[in-house]
Amino acid sequence: MRGAASYNSVQVDLKALQANFKAVRSRLLPGIRIMAVVKADAYGHGLEAAAEAFARAGADCFGVGTVEEGVRLRRAGLAGEVVLLLGVAPGEAAEVVENRLSPVVFDPAGLAELSRLAERRAGMVGVHLKLDAGMGRFGVVPTDLTRLAALIARLPGLHLAGLMSHFPLADVPGAEERCREQWQLLQAGYAVCLPPADVPRPLLHMANSAALLRFPWAHGDLVRPGISLYGYSPLPAEFAGVVPPLQPAMSLHSRVLQVKELPAGHGVSYGHRYVTSGRTRLAVLPVGYADGYPRGISGRAEVLLRGHRAPLLGTICMNACMADISSLPLVQAGDEAVFLGRQGEGFIGADELAAWHGTISYEILCRIGAMNQRVYGPLS
Known part of the structure; x- marks a missing residue:
């Protein structure tokens, strides 16, 4: 298209992306991992380029929306963990196993096929089990959590890599107590889903950009920044004091x-x-x-x-x-x-x-x- 190609351009400052990643990391205790959320083509910044910038800044875990985005990262040579935040659709299990992707799980459908393909290839697929702690979006209800965790534990070729949820109110003034209740709900589910002592324990994670900036008590084992990596705060102006310097990219x-x-x-x-x-x-x-x-x-x-x-x-x-x-x-x-x-x-x-x-x-x-x-x- 002549207009877009000749006249207009989006310029993306990769150094700004890296500076934002480091600013987020400065708010975390040692040992807490960062999942750089690069879904939706890295919020319009370009999936492969943004992921490479974050990887060079120290990221070793990446959140994408779909299998297609995960495959693109593997083809670009990215070696870190790639988590499929929208899960895996029927018929995509082979690509998940072949490309060493880690799907979020919120339904038993498709797990048997994923297990069968992983076992055939003598591999293991890490899955992140998602609890709906109040978002009303993807995730199992609390009463179904242990049943799905037990199914994952029984299926060969699968292991529980993470237990996760999502904060719907982390950017809302006055909602901290409700957020604490949702975090505690995830912690309670985690306590009953822990595997045997000889099996690596899953990562506990729930904090998006707003939560990781406002609630240090909710950092868990891993945080999932999105908009903050691209230079913008998810929080209203009254929380400016908790936001590190960010550079729009x-x-x-x-x-x-x-x-x-x-x-x-x-x-x-x-x-x-x-x-x-x-x-x-x-x-x-x-x-x-x-x-x-x-x-x-x-x-x-x-x-x-x-x-x-x-x-x-x-x-x-x-x-x-x-x-x-x-x-x-x-x-x-x-x-x-x-x-x-x-x-x-x-x-x-x-x-x-x-x-x-x-x-x-x-x-x-x-x-x-x-x-x-x-x-x-x-x-x-």
Whole structure:
């Protein structure tokens, strides 16, 4: 696509990813492992490149969504543990065994086939049994936990590598007591699922980015940071004191294609939702919702041009938007435009862009990263 290939690019700072990994690690006691969550194409940053950056920073465990993502990491030469957070679908057992992947388990279906293939290849598959401690998403209910753990223990070729759950309220002010109750529910399940003394004990893990930053008591044996690795806090501003310095790794760059002047009373873009109140100088830019830049932020968004903010006028189009540069007389066709990231002293982050759209930084990063060519900065 000419627009994406010629004009727009997502720049990913791999050194920033590594710095964020080290910042997270600085909050942990020695011996606690980190699962670098790289699902959803590393939140739009690029699966293989991000995983390599984290591996060089010391990561030896990676969380992906699907078997396909796990296979991609193996083909890229990644040697650490790769955990399938969405589990394994029917028919994928052979790829799981062949690529030494560790699926999350929340249902007995498919375990017998996984066991049979692992035993045939004289291998062992580590599985992470997931408890639903209150999320209402993937995971077995507490009353079924011991039954599924016993089934895993009986099946040859399988071993219980981890017992896990997920915090649904770790980023919610005032919810710490409820989070403690959910953590204690997982601990109670862990106590009754422990294997015999001669079998390696499973890892206990529940902490996402928000929990690992707020709740040191919930670190367990392993933590699972996601958004914090990409430079953004999962917590509201009132918890800023518990968040280490993080470096946003993604930026979206484009360039001005046309500069023009419109008279007073002239409509701008579809529906003429904006009409000029006076003579207005516009920069036309090749970024729109086809590039992951949401149409829903029309009327609120800004772009950086020559280090200054310029408001976008009218409705954001499929591949274009228009910025008011009446106060920026030096802007001309060919100038760099930054929609996400830093330019000079100016900065527009994914949190701000998300606030314009009524969503979260995670969604913005996934959309923009997936819909533009990516350019990577060097690894340290």
